[in-house]
Amino acid sequence: MSPEHTQHTGETCPASKREILSRIGDKWSLEIVGNLWHGPKRFNELMRSIGGISQRMLTLTLRGLERDGLISRTILPTRPPRVDYELTEMGKTLIDPVHALVTWAINNEARIHACRAKFDAAENS
Amino acid sequence: MSPEHTQHTGETCPASKREILSRIGDKWSLEIVGNLWHGPKRFNELMRSIGGISQRMLTLTLRGLERDGLISRTILPTRPPRVDYELTEMGKTLIDPVHALVTWAINNEARIHACRAKFDAAENS
DNA sequence: CGGAATCCCCCCCGATACTG
DNA sequence: CAGTATCGGGGGGGATTCCG
Numbered sequence: 001m002s003p004e005h006t007q008h009t010g011e012t013c014p015a016s017k018r019e020i021l022s023r024i025g026d027k028w029s030l031e032i033v034g035n036l037w038h039g040p041k042r043f044n045e046l047m048r049s050i051g052g053i054s055q056r057m058l059t060l061t062l063r064g065l066e067r068d069g070l071i072s073r074t075i076l077p078t079r080p081p082r083v084d085y086e087l088t089e090m091g092k093t094l095i096d097p098v099h100a101l102v103t104w105a106i107n108n109e110a111r112i113h114a115c116r117a118k119f120d121a122a123e124n125s
Numbered sequence: 126m127s128p129e130h131t132q133h134t135g136e137t138c139p140a141s142k143r144e145i146l147s148r149i150g151d152k153w154s155l156e157i158v159g160n161l162w163h164g165p166k167r168f169n170e171l172m173r174s175i176g177g178i179s180q181r182m183l184t185l186t187l188r189g190l191e192r193d194g195l196i197s198r199t200i201l202p203t204r205p206p207r208v209d210y211e212l213t214e215m216g217k218t219l220i221d222p223v224h225a226l227v228t229w230a231i232n233n234e235a236r237i238h239a240c241r242a243k244f245d246a247a248e249n250s
Numbered sequence: 251c252g253g254a255a256t257c258c259c260c261c262c263c264g265a266t267a268c269t270g
Numbered sequence: 271c272a273g274t275a276t277c278g279g280g281g282g283g284g285a286t287t288c289c290g
Contacts (some may be wrong), residue, residue, distance in 0.1 A: 018156060018177075020230040020237060025150040031143060052143075054264050059273065069240030080271045081270080090236060096231045100222040104276050105145040111215060112145060115194030152282095168252055180283055184253065205251045206290085 023068060024094065028053055028061040033087070034102055036071065037095045038106035070094065148193060153178055155223055158212070161196065162220045167213035173215040195219065 023029065028050075035041065035049050047058055062085060065071045070091035076082040086111070149155065151176070160166065160174050172183055187210060190196045195216035201207040212220070 001261065016234055017227065017230050018152070020234050021155055021227065022152050024236075025226070027143070027147045027150070030150060032147055038186060045222070045271075056265090060263090067241055067244040068237045069244075070237075075272095076240055081273095083272060090233060090240075093233070097222070097225040101146065101150075102142065103144050104219060104222045105149070106216070108215060109141055109145050112148075112193045112195075113131060115215075116192055119192040119194075180253075181285090182283060187282090200252095206253095208252060 009088040023064065024070070028057055029065060030098055030101070032061055032065060033070070033091065033094055033098050036085060036087050037099070043083055043085070046085065065091070148189065149219065154181055154190060155226070157186055157190060158195070158216065158219055158223050159227055161210060161212050162224070168208055168210070171210065243248040
């Protein structure tokens with residue numbers, strides 16, 4: 001164990017890295033991790049707080065994250081049934097990197113939209 | 126300007142954040158940014174170093190990143206023609222967050238595959 | 251060399267309906 | 271409440287061909 005910080009200043013890393021990145025870097029996974037970093041949430045809680053995700057995609061993405069060991073799924077034997085989703089220890093190590101990316105997105109959103117408008121105007125000339 | 130670090134501990138940020146995230150979080154954008162953080166590269170240079178990307182997707186993704194103001198495209202009037210792609214100033218601010226994510230992916234790849242195997246074995250029982 | 255254009259397949263994903 | 275099942279379209283993306 002203890003993969004000791006794989007020295008990696010650039011290139012390398014063929015397809016497997018990309019596989020992992022597209023797993024956690026897809027449209028909904030980042031969102032779910034972002035919505036779980038305060039603590040556990042239930043299915044419909046996630047559904048509401050994410051907004052715009054279909055039941056199907058929420059289920060599928062949660063399954064994928066669970067399969068990868070990033071979140072845990074706990075069934076509470078209450079009535080009505082209740083299921084809590086929570087970041088695992090490994091999942092929690094994702095918080096910092098994801099948070100950095102989310103913060104970047106928020107801070108640069110306006111600038112990006114400005115660039116887009118400029119670019120589109122230029123090519124329509 | 127100067128969006129001064131948007132305080133953001135969790136939720137918030139509706140659809141626009143997701144739009145930006147899915148822009149840079151798609152299959153190829155992260156890869157391209159990762160391959161440019163050492164300096165400019167040419168089209169076919171990127172093609173080779175990324176590996177597995179089609180000409181079409183490289184073109185499309187580069188256009189998208191250029192449109193968003195994250196990379197610049199410079200045509201050198203040499204013979205044969207030569208085109209350099211390079212991170213813009215805003216693009217360079219992406220290096221740290223992306224690098225964090227890539228490092229995470231590399232360091233957790235083995236563990237994730239182990240989790241997957243375990244999960245798949247469990248449900249096939 | 252660095253593209254643009256066309257064709258076409260696959261699968262992602264939303265909508266809807268049903269279950270425990 | 272928390273899912274599963276099924277259908278169907280839309281577009282992501284590969285292969286190929288042609289251009290400057």
